[in-house]
Amino acid sequence: MSDEPKVVVVTGASGGVGRGIALACAEAGWHVWIAARREAEGGAVAAEVTDRGGTGRFVGCDVSDRESLSAAIAAVLAEDDRLDGVVHNATSGLSPRPVELGDVPVEDLLDHAAVALRPLHALALCAFEALRARRGSLLVTTSEAGFSGSPNLPPYAGVKGAQRGLLRALAREWGPHGVRVNGLAPLAMTPAMQRAFEHDPALEARVTGRNPMRRVGDSTDDIGRAARFLLSDEARYVTGHTLTVDGGACPAT
């Protein structure tokens, strides 16, 4: 088992942290499936994975649709016959939009939950058995906002906190079966963060100023490699844990 390249699926990998994780997995020669809605963007990342030494493939997937996610996992298994890891990185497109909690319509709350939490339940139904066969792992990209809250992005902070709770409980349910479940809370320069900085220009100065390493992480070299560690055999005894990969910014370690 340890000589075969790992097969991992990454959601929300068309850019940002998801793409960084995919490329870091490519460096290790893994098979990386980019599960995304748009083939143009997802396929481009899959090609980058192949360029970097992995085997990159695209599978069309809307993570908020249970059947779509289930079909995507089935397609991966039909092609590669195994599944070592799933990285749930996708987040609602509404996430970086500053808002007051009382102003968020129910429809938007459901969107946040449908992209962040519902896929984790769906994966328990459609991917667990495959992960169990490989003693694989599930990795969820969370956020410091899930620990500390976010005054301007409360619904985003809320679902990130909920993801953390869910992964901690799932780790207890799946541990006896050899499947690990972890979180990764990154601080990375991504298109989403860029948009957040544009909405609030003072944010960038605050973020880098309070960072012990005085910089925001790189999605591949800083975040992706840490994610790869959590997915790898080197982390075989790490589960139920959220690793903050943020230059030391988050005080809740």
Place this chain on the structure above:
Amino acid sequence: MAAPEVPPLLIAPDRASCARLANALGAVVEPLPEGGDDDAIERWRRAAGSTVPEPRPERIVVSLGLEPRPAVEVGALDTKAWDERFERPWVLYNVALGAASRRVADGGALVAVVQAAAVPDSGGFAPERALADGVVALVRSIAGRESARGVRANVVTSPIGLGDAARSEAEVAAAVRLMLSPDAAGLSGRIAPVDGGRTL
């Protein structure tokens, strides 16, 4: 003669445990619609946001109740069960806390009450664990945003009905009273797990 104390406001659905909490706190209840009727919840949300009656309450509690839940692993939950145990209560907590944060008076206190198995006991109670950690993030978001006007926001978690570390509803009510009181003036963004130390 001192003015009679203004009772706290409890925003909660019509459930037996919520009525008991209201009694224990001497609270006035603002009823929430039941989960699942998204249109009704959206109408409630808009009505709650459109007018903020004066005088604003200085103490607001949000709870969805403490009814017992069976232990069911995530892989054994069907879509309906996931909706009932996670998505519906999740929407209600967001909407209720959004209204509470807007409505609470300057210098006031807000407490969210949520069921939660301690993490080591959370197998079989993953939706509840997700709700609890999510509510903590929501409350800390509110605490951060509203601190400029002196508002404090905290969370009381209860394992009632979830396992062998269960404590009485009276202890939960007492913890809520403490968090609402001037004695907790320096506390915001905190979690008080009413489980005899089971939660780290």
